[in-house]
Every structure is written in structure tokens, then in C-alpha cells.
Amino acid sequence: MFFAQYYLDCLSQASYIVGDETTGKAVVVDPRRDVEEYLKEAKEHGLEIIGVINTHFHADFVSGHIELAKETGAWIGYGKAAQADFEVRSLSDGERIELGDVVLEIMETPGHTPESVSVLVYEHKDDTVPYAVLTGDALFIGDVGRPDLLASIGVTADELGKMLYDSVQNKLMSLPDETRVFPAHGAGSACGKNLSTETQSTIGEQRKFNYACQPMTEEQFVAVVTAGQPPAPEYFLYNAVLNRKERELHEVGKTLPALSPEQVTEALAAGAKVIDARDQMEFSAGHLKGAINVPVDGRMAETVGMVVKPEDKVILMAPEGEEQEAAIRLVRIGYDNAIGFVPRPEAYMIDHCMEDQVEHASRLTPHQVEEAGEVQVVDVRNAGEVEGTGLIPGAVNIPLAQLARRANELDPAKPTVLYCAGGWRSSVGGSLLRHLGFQDVSDILGGYGAWEATHTAA
Numbered sequence: 001m002f003f004a005q006y007y008l009d010c011l012s013q014a015s016y017i018v019g020d021e022t023t024g025k026a027v028v029v030d031p032r033r034d035v036e037e038y039l040k041e042a043k044e045h046g047l048e049i050i051g052v053i054n055t056h057f058h059a060d061f062v063s064g065h066i067e068l069a070k071e072t073g074a075w076i077g078y079g080k081a082a083q084a085d086f087e088v089r090s091l092s093d094g095e096r097i098e099l100g101d102v103v104l105e106i107m108e109t110p111g112h113t114p115e116s117v118s119v120l121v122y123e124h125k126d127d128t129v130p131y132a133v134l135t136g137d138a139l140f141i142g143d144v145g146r147p148d149l150l151a152s153i154g155v156t157a158d159e160l161g162k163m164l165y166d167s168v169q170n171k172l173m174s175l176p177d178e179t180r181v182f183p184a185h186g187a188g189s190a191c192g193k194n195l196s197t198e199t200q201s202t203i204g205e206q207r208k209f210n211y212a213c214q215p216m217t218e219e220q221f222v223a224v225v226t227a228g229q230p231p232a233p234e235y236f237l238y239n240a241v242l243n244r245k246e247r248e249l250h251e252v253g254k255t256l257p258a259l260s261p262e263q264v265t266e267a268l269a270a271g272a273k274v275i276d277a278r279d280q281m282e283f284s285a286g287h288l289k290g291a292i293n294v295p296v297d298g299r300m301a302e303t304v305g306m307v308v309k310p311e312d313k314v315i316l317m318a319p320e321g322e323e324q325e326a327a328i329r330l331v332r333i334g335y336d337n338a339i340g341f342v343p344r345p346e347a348y349m350i351d352h353c354m355e356d357q358v359e360h361a362s363r364l365t366p367h368q369v370e371e372a373g374e375v376q377v378v379d380v381r382n383a384g385e386v387e388g389t390g391l392i393p394g395a396v397n398i399p400l401a402q403l404a405r406r407a408n409e410l411d412p413a414k415p416t417v418l419y420c421a422g423g424w425r426s427s428v429g430g431s432l433l434r435h436l437g438f439q440d441v442s443d444i445l446g447g448y449g450a451w452e453a454t455h456t457a458a
Contacts, residue, residue, distance in 0.1 A: 039252070055136025058239065060236060231382065277326045284360060296319065303428055
């Protein structure tokens with residue numbers, strides 16, 4: 001058996017290749033949209049990708065099923081409840097897919113979405129204990145998939161929660177303890193609230209340590225699983241719908257072009273938005289007016305999906321050598337409207353600083369905030385984080401995922417200070433408010449952690 005996991009830290013997303021090295025047949029499960037790595041791995045190991053299985057219609061990224069089907073001729077499989085605009089192999093509960101001696105078996109595990117399935121992997125067709133189960137977003141390490149996302153249009157969180165209870169408590173927990181668990185996401189994903197940093201586990205470990213796998217009633221399960229979920233990024237619904245469609249392909253090997261100064265000027269005049277993917281400190285030292293700071297070193301794609309719309313034209317400013325990485329992160333969530341990138345961004349800004357196009361971002365220490373007088377303070381952390389620590393006195397909590405649509409709750413004429421846990425999200429939020437026309441915006445260096453340390457020491 002050939003078995004490989006591919007994990008993207010920036011999206012906390014895992015995909016898999018399962019193959020039989022004797023027959024050379026393989027299936028890819030939950031692929032991302034840039035499919036080059038799967039094609040390369042298959043070629044190196046003499047495997048033919050004959051099928052692609054998506055465990056459900058993903059909401060947090062655009063799946064690469066259409067790209068893989070084009071490159072390999074593979075069939076595309078979904079659970080039988082799935083309805084898509086393209087040709088689908090409908091997979092039923094208990095269906096076995098023989099790759100040779102290696103066998104995949106479908107287990108319907110609805111709850112995160114109605115069409116969700118898990119994939120049992122048998123190293124040998126006569127094995128009675130599965131080598132592994134690929135659980136998609138039904139079961140995570142330390143958590144289960146949230147049942148409240150809008151990916152399941154027309155189905156309530158309560159209805160999905162009851163489905164998930166059966167899938168987790170009665171189906172997945174019926175598997176042998178030694179069965180390895182390989183989920184579609186890890187820590188940081190907004191598809192759950194308590195995901196582990198581990199990328200694999202066993203059914204036995206989850207039976208012992210996962211809060212949602214403990215014996216409980218259906219009512220208790222629904223209550224505990226739906227409580228305290230972080231707000232979903234705005235792009236989730238867009239991706240969930242896009243994954244059902246016969247959409248535009250991302251070409252293998254496609255790169256984003258460099259823009260000339262004239263092209264940048266023309267694009268800005270036409271309404272393009274600038275995503276500055278440099279470090280927060282570099283951004284604060286100088287950036288194009290109106291630019292939104294989403295550093296490439298963090299959860300860039302997910303965060304861009306919170307602050308700009310899929311149809312917005314985008315110009316990228318990224319650290320030199322990281323322009324294509326920044327571009328592909330946008331492609332992974334279906335943001336295909338990047339026009340190009342600005343080469344040598346610091347040199348570009350030096351050339352244009354006399355044209356009143358460059359500004360600085362204010363970043364304050366906790367002491368400077370207290371000396372600033374009357375300001376409106378905004379905590380952009382998620383509700384679960386706030387519950388654990390509380391707010392800075394006088395602050396209002398607007399999670400970053402909601403800031404774009406809730407900015408009208410703030411006074412744009414009043415000095416505004418934002419903070420998060422450590423300073424990454426607050427830089428994003430501050431740049432977003434400036435982009436929206438707020439005149440006096442700062443964020444706290446070091447975030448809530450710095451404020452707490454200062455006041456504990458005092």
C-alpha cells in the first residue's frame with residue numbers, strides 16, 4: 001500500500017493519496033486546487049490516479065477535483081446525498097473500491113454537511129480491521145466538525161447536529177481502537193473549535209480524549225458541539241457553492257505576472273485593492289495608502305477571505321521571492337482576480353513616496369494606549385478567546401471575520417485602537433479600517449498578551 005498525507009499549515013488542511021503499488025492504481029482524497037504535488041508524487045511512485053473522493057463540499061477551500069480529473073481522467077466521487085453541476089460518481093454506504101489488494105470502503109458520516117462521508121482504508125482486502133479512516137470534517141483530532149456552517153443550505157444546525165451525533169457516537173466510535181484517524185483539518189481551522197495540532201490519531205485515543213466522543217445523549221452532544229464556535233469567514237459560503245459547480249480550472253504551473261508601475265497605477269485607478277503580504281512591522285514602516293496587510297507567513301488565504309470579496313481585483317505586494325506563494329494561497333480559496341504583483345515593493349514605494357501614495361501605520365504599546373485619552377478600543381479575537389481572558393476595560397469585541405460588515409458599529413471619526421492575542425490580526429484589522437476610511441487607527445504591539453503582562457507586572 002502507498003499512503004501519503006499532504007498537510008497545508010496555512011489552511012490547516014490535509015489531503016491524501018491511497019494507492020496499490022502492485023496494480024499502480026490510486027485515489028486522491030480531499031485535494032487542494034494546486035494539484036502539482038499529487039501528480040508529481042504519483043509519477044514518482046508509478047501510480048495512476050483513477051479517482052478523486054471529496055468527503056463533502058468543502059467551505060474553507062476550493063477542492064482540486066476538477067483539475068485532477070482534467071489531468072488524469074479520474075472519476076470524481078461524493079456521498080450519495082451530494083448534488084453537483086458536474087458528473088459525479090455517487091458513493092453509497094458500505095461501497096468498496098478495490099485498487100488491487102488495497103481496498104477503500106465508504107462510510108456515510110453526515111452532520112458537518114448532509115453528504116459527508118468517511119473513507120475506510122484496508123491494506124489487504126481480507127483484513128477485518130481497517131488500517132485507517134479518513135474522516136473528512138466529521139471527526140477531527142480533539143474535536144468534531146461544526147454543524148452550523150452555511151455550506152448546508154436549507155438544513156439547520158440542530159438537524160445536522162443530530163446526524164453528526166449518530167455519525168460520531170454510533171458509526172465512527174464502532175471502529176476498532178487501533179484504527180488510525182486521519183482528518184481533513186487540524187488546529188487553526190474554523191471548521192471546528194478545539195482541533196489538535198496533531199495530524200493523526202487513533203479511534204482509541206479519540207474515544208478517551210475527544211470531548212465529543214464521550215458517552216452522552218443526543219441533546220447533550222448537540223449543545224456542546226454547537227456552543228462557542230468561532231465566526232466563519234465570509235468566503236465560506238462562496239467556496240461551498242463554488243465546489244458544487246463546473247467552475248474555471250486553475251492551470252497547472254500557472255504563475256502571477258509582475259506589474260509595471262504604469263500597470264499598477266492603471267489598476268488602482270480602476271478600483272483594484274492592494275493586499276500587502278509583508279510582515280506587520282515592515283507594513284507599519286511604510287505601505288501604499290489603502291493597502292490591507294495580510295502577511296503571507298500566517299493564515300493568509302483564510303484572512304484575505306475575511307477582508308475582501310471574491311470579485312475584487314487584487315494587486316499583491318509580497319516579500320521578494322514569495323509572490324507566487326502568496327498568489328497560490330488566494331487561488332486555493334477561489335480568489336482568481338489577482339491582477340499581478342508589485343516587484344521590489346520597497347523600491348516602488350520609495351519611488352512614489354513624494355506622490356503622497358505612501359503612509360505609515362500606528363502601533364502603540366499598552367502604556368501609550370492609556371496615555372492616548374479617549375479612544376474606541378476593539379478586540380478582534382474570537383468569542384472563545386475573550387471568554388478565557390476577558391476584555392481590556394472599555395473594549396468592544398468584533399471578531400476579525402466580522403469586522404468588514406460590522407465596521408458601521410464604530411465611529412470612523414473617533415481614534416480607534418485594535419488588539420488581538422499577539423498583534424497579527426490587529427494589524428490586518430487596523431489596515432482594513434483605514435481602507436474603509438477611518439482616519440486615526442492604531443493597534444497594540446503584542447496584543448492582549450502584552451497588555452496583560454504590563455498590568456500583571458503593575
